[in-house]
Amino acid sequence: MIGTGYVGLVSGVCFSDFGHDVVCVDKDPKKIEMLERGEVPIYEPGLGALMAKNVEAGRLSFTLDLASAIEGAEAVFIAVGTPTRRGDGHADLSYVMAAAEEIAMMAKDYVVVVTKSTVPVGTNRQVKQTIKKANPELDFDVASNPEFLREGAAIDDFMKPDRVVVGVQSDKAAEVMNEIYRPLEMRDFPVVVTDLESAEMIKYAANAFLATKITFINEIAMLCEKVGADIKQVSNGMGMDARIGSKFLQAGPGYGGSCFPKDTKALARIGQEHAVPMQITETVIGVNEEIKRRMITKLEDLCEGSFNGKIIAMLGVTFKPDTDDMRDAPALTIVPALVGGGAKVRVCDPQGQHEGEALLPGVNWVEDPYKAAQNADLLVVLTEWNEFRALDLKKLANKMALPRMADLRNVYSVKDAKRAGFEAYDSIGRAGFIKD
Secondary structure (H helix, E strand, O other): OOOOOHHHHHHHHHHOOOOOEEEEEEHHHHHHHHOOOOOOOOOOOOOOHHHHHHHHHHEEEEEHHHHHHHHHHHEEOOOOOEOOOOOOOEEOOHHHHHHHHHHHHOOOOOEEEEEEEOOOHHHHHHHHHHHHHHHOOEEEEEEEEOHHHHHHOOHHHHOOOOOEEEEEEOOOHHHHHHHHHHHHHOOOOOOOEHHHHHHHEEEHHHHHHHHHHHHHHHHHHHHHHHHHHHHHHHHHHHHOOOOOOOOOOOOOOOOOOOOHHHHHHHHHHHHHHHOOOOHHHHHHHHHHHHHHHHHHHHHHHHHOOOOOOEEEEEEEOOOOOOOOOOOOOOOOHHHHHHOOOOEEEEEEEEHHHHHHHOOOOOOOOOOHHOOOHHHOOOOOOOOOHHOOOOOOOHHHHHHHOOOOOEEEOOOHHHHHHHHHOOEEEEEOOOOEOOOO
């Protein structure tokens, strides 16, 4: 497994738990040293214990030496980053192609080179050409095996997937991939075998559709606020339709994270390159950014039109709970606007400080939500961590200079806020209040 980032590490650990012998490779000595000490460089519930179990069983190891890792391997997975390239929105494939070249130079026997990274349609054929050019004599196949892991629930997603997608060009590669995923097939989890291009497209299409669903309900929430409807009731009524489903219909401050922002931009770029504009996806990208900006206006209204001199308590800054990931989180749009407007911002997040300190300069980090609320003029619920779902609202209100709340995840209700003594409360797609 080349790459010990989120996808590579989770996949490697889970494959080893299937009973396979797995070697995880990375170029970062600090990461490998951490992993060899039994420390997990990312936050993912349950990952540390599962990793320790399989290291102890002798099925999982970590190394900087790709040559030794490849020796005797039947499959080599590429799980390196494909960040959005500056300037054109395309996925940066330089790390993928560099890994392919290294595999070509070090592999000696037949091997299946599997792309686990999210890559544009046509990339696996480029990987094949890169390997052939670097080592024309090597006997190999390529396969596409996109990941569908949700941060915070990745182990469950890997072990109990809705489906596994495998794109191949030969029966031999299909046999190797089927053997790798046999533990899932034996438990009746579907393994969908396709051609390379279809496997690559499935990943982008799935993520773009989910991003569209989130953005749609957020846009409906904005309309609910104007017409007096309740987005929770609307979402519930919509979700009961089996054709629609209830998942990804929770209104909020916009999507973020490692996948949706990057993959929607990449899909839009692919469409442009093939003269088939992805108009829905392009609109989703724009609307999502507008939703994040509208949150700033919502907070500004609760601060009587100005952030200057206000103390604002921010509960949660990661893009979702149960992760330390800050990539494209709504907080990266909202918090700088508060600080830039002259507010003193206190942030409380169970896992966000490690990444957030560099990304959110000018804020104070506190470990306790009640400490964050001390003498504050506004309390903002931005990430729905379990720790923030059952707070003593009366205690919070009593600690604040101005008991006002912006509940951007609809965790509480107008009734909860009024009963606790808040003077103002606003949320997403529901009626709020400001006392005279």
